[in-house]
Amino acid sequence: MSDEIAAEAAEDVADAAAEDAPPAPELRYGAIVTDSCGDTVLHASVDDYLDTVAAAHADGFDQLIDLTAVDYLTYAGRRTVPDGVEAGRFEVVTALINHQRRERIRIRVQLGADDPTIATVFDLYPGSEYLEREVYDMFGIVFTDHPDMTRVLMPEDWVGHPLRKDYAVGSIPVQFKAASNQR
Amino acid sequence: MTVTHETPELDSVPDGAERVKRRGDDSAVLRLSEAECAEIGNDPSTPADDERVLLNMGPSHPSTHGVLRLMLEMEGETVLRSKPVVGYLHTGMEKQAEQLTYLQGCTNVTRMDYSSPLFSELAFSLATEKLIGIEVPERATWIRMLMCELNRMSSHLLFMATNGMDLGAVSMMIYGWREREEVLRFFEKVTGLRMNHNYIRPGGVAADLPDGWQADVERLLEIIPPRLEEYDILMTGQPIWRERLQGVGAMNADEALALSATGPILRSTGYAWDLRRDEPYLAYPEVDFDVIVGSYGDCYDRYAIRLNEIRESMRIVEQILDKMPGGDYRVQDKKVTPPPRVRIDQSMEALIHHFKIFTEGFKVPEGETYASVESPRGELGVYIVSDGTSTPYRMHVRGPSFINVQTMPHLMQNGLIADGVAIISSVDPIMGEVDR
Numbered sequence: 001m002s003d004e005i006a007a008e009a010a011e012d013v014a015d016a017a018a019e020d021a022p023p024a025p026e027l028r029y030g031a032i033v034t035d036s037c038g039d040t041v042l043h044a045s046v047d048d049y050l051d052t053v054a055a056a057h058a059d060g061f062d063q064l065i066d067l068t069a070v071d072y073l074t075y076a077g078r079r080t081v082p083d084g085v086e087a088g089r090f091e092v093v094t095a096l097i098n099h100q101r102r103e104r105i106r107i108r109v110q111l112g113a114d115d116p117t118i119a120t121v122f123d124l125y126p127g128s129e130y131l132e133r134e135v136y137d138m139f140g141i142v143f144t145d146h147p148d149m150t151r152v153l154m155p156e157d158w159v160g161h162p163l164r165k166d167y168a169v170g171s172i173p174v175q176f177k178a179a180s181n182q183r
Numbered sequence: 184m185t186v187t188h189e190t191p192e193l194d195s196v197p198d199g200a201e202r203v204k205r206r207g208d209d210s211a212v213l214r215l216s217e218a219e220c221a222e223i224g225n226d227p228s229t230p231a232d233d234e235r236v237l238l239n240m241g242p243s244h245p246s247t248h249g250v251l252r253l254m255l256e257m258e259g260e261t262v263l264r265s266k267p268v269v270g271y272l273h274t275g276m277e278k279q280a281e282q283l284t285y286l287q288g289c290t291n292v293t294r295m296d297y298s299s300p301l302f303s304e305l306a307f308s309l310a311t312e313k314l315i316g317i318e319v320p321e322r323a324t325w326i327r328m329l330m331c332e333l334n335r336m337s338s339h340l341l342f343m344a345t346n347g348m349d350l351g352a353v354s355m356m357i358y359g360w361r362e363r364e365e366v367l368r369f370f371e372k373v374t375g376l377r378m379n380h381n382y383i384r385p386g387g388v389a390a391d392l393p394d395g396w397q398a399d400v401e402r403l404l405e406i407i408p409p410r411l412e413e414y415d416i417l418m419t420g421q422p423i424w425r426e427r428l429q430g431v432g433a434m435n436a437d438e439a440l441a442l443s444a445t446g447p448i449l450r451s452t453g454y455a456w457d458l459r460r461d462e463p464y465l466a467y468p469e470v471d472f473d474v475i476v477g478s479y480g481d482c483y484d485r486y487a488i489r490l491n492e493i494r495e496s497m498r499i500v501e502q503i504l505d506k507m508p509g510g511d512y513r514v515q516d517k518k519v520t521p522p523p524r525v526r527i528d529q530s531m532e533a534l535i536h537h538f539k540i541f542t543e544g545f546k547v548p549e550g551e552t553y554a555s556v557e558s559p560r561g562e563l564g565v566y567i568v569s570d571g572t573s574t575p576y577r578m579h580v581r582g583p584s585f586i587n588v589q590t591m592p593h594l595m596q597n598g599l600i601a602d603g604v605a606i607i608s609s610v611d612p613i614m615g616e617v618d619r
Contacts, residue, residue: 036551037314038552039552039553065443065562065581068566068579070577075570079549093579095581099440102462106553126200126442128443129589130585130588131443147210147212148214152270153269153270153619156216163278169279
């Protein structure tokens with residue numbers, strides 16, 4: 001992450017401390033910008049997600065580096081969502097990189113608990129194909145207009161989405177035929 | 184192989200990014216489910232064009248590097264569309280990570296990319312340290328760099344071995360394995376294990392380098408270069424080798440970028456992007472090395488890049504030998520570092536502290552962050568969300584192998600099935616990391 005951005009973010013924090021009234025949130029590609037451990041984070045709404053990604057794409061973010069999701073079901077009192085963004089159960093996190101400026105951004109989108117659906121970025125970044133399939137597989141988040149919205153890691157006929165927080169960490173008891181009952 | 188290949192004219196390929204975006208029948212990706220494929224395969228009357236056959240390759244196939252399965256749509260010997268089917272090694276490591284403390288986390292991630300385990304540990308540790316906001320001592324940074332560069336060598340040597348074997352240079356398999364074993368022997372001396380080291384941990388490394396490590400590293404630097412020259416004789420200049428790889432599975436930079444490919448695959452297209460140089464971490468700005476790039480983006484370039492990256496890594500290791508600073512090998516921050524063994528016998532507090540760190544782990548402040556390193560396969564990133572407890576709320580790994588597997592159908596389209604084996608090999612996926 002470039003020092004400039006970190007410095008800018010640090011200034012913002014200082015400004016916020018100096019004035020009592022919270023300053024108007026900084027916007028970039030139509031999304032609220034925050035700083036997380038020196039990373040630039042954009043908070044887009046579901047409806048504006050594709051526009052934000054398209055604007056970033058047009059601005060030279062030439063590669064999609066990562067796309068994942070988080071299920072915030074059991075995380076009460078989350079503080080990493082800025083004012084003006086309504087926290088949802090799911091969050092899709094898209095990381096983009098601009099090779100020329102050596103800059104990275106992360107776009108976080110909040111999704112509700114019921115039928116989480118979001119637009120695919122396949123047409124802008126075809127490399128999102130597997131990552132979006134993985135998110136669908138693990139979280140049940142559907143990417144509309146994705147060319148192949150199927151499971152990628154779990155078996156095709158699997159029921160449930162393992163990385164959801166209400167999916168228990170279980171174990172399948174193994175029965176050993178030869179083992180005697182007396183130990 | 185008696186089949187000859189002509190290097191495709193890169194200009195004749197339609198705009199790279201557009202080509203990989205296709206969705207329909209002319210796409211390189213066979214977007215059918217396994218069930219549909221099985222049905223079509225069983226029904227002899229289905230294919231309208233009786234020249235087209237759906238063929239299954241793997242998951243157990245000697246050239247698929249473990250358990251990669253490919254569904255191929257073939258016309259004669261030509262591959263039209265294909266779909267890699269992955270997940271046979273899926274062990275739920277990301278779910279597992281939510282149950283393990285940050286100290287235990289390294290034992291988990293190290294099992295992902297089993298041929299370069301230290302990189303996963305490094306990325307995980309860097310992300311954790313970023314969240315806590317600690318800086319590791321200089322010596323720990325340099326030890327990490329030394330171990331990672333040696334690991335890059337061992338990983339690329341393994342590639343040399345498997346790539347040779349896949350293409351019929353079977354003796355190469357033994358040679359590559361032999362050299363890799365020399366590096367692993369050093370790892371065993373330092374970390375106690377040949378693989379899955381759990382050596383790089385949040386806060387530093389697990390132990391200092393053993394006495395006489397310089398001599399061992401010098402020996403490595405002495406024996407490997409002449410053997411790389413043997414590889415050159417056996418493979419690089421060999422007409423059969425060249426015939427088999429040049430112009431096979433070519434890709435341009437636009438396509439590689441669009442498909443999110445990183446590492447040797449991206450660099451083989453002539454796109455010079457290496458995180459060690461472009462987004463430096465550890466102490467890489469203080470050492471000299473070149474970023475190796477190719478020009479045609481074919482299998483041969485990917486092979487040559489890896490061979491020369493071994494040489495660059497040795498250059499870095501040589502400089503580390505001279506510059507290795509003294510000092511502590513882990514941060515003396517009581518929050519993340521257990522007390523030294525002798526203190527435990529002397530002080531009750533130290534004993535409690537030791538017990539607490541290993542049973543409860545240390546708490547990491549709330550936040551979310553992403554840290555990435557240049558692994559032998561590309562950008563290896565770790566995304567951690569912390570809720571302030573001693574286990575990650577969510578840990579996601581951007582496995583370069585997983586994303587690079589996407590390039591396979593595009594590299595294989597309109598090529599021969601025999602070249603498919605060369606392409607799988609040159610993408611160098613480690614299935615442990617693909618499936619996690």
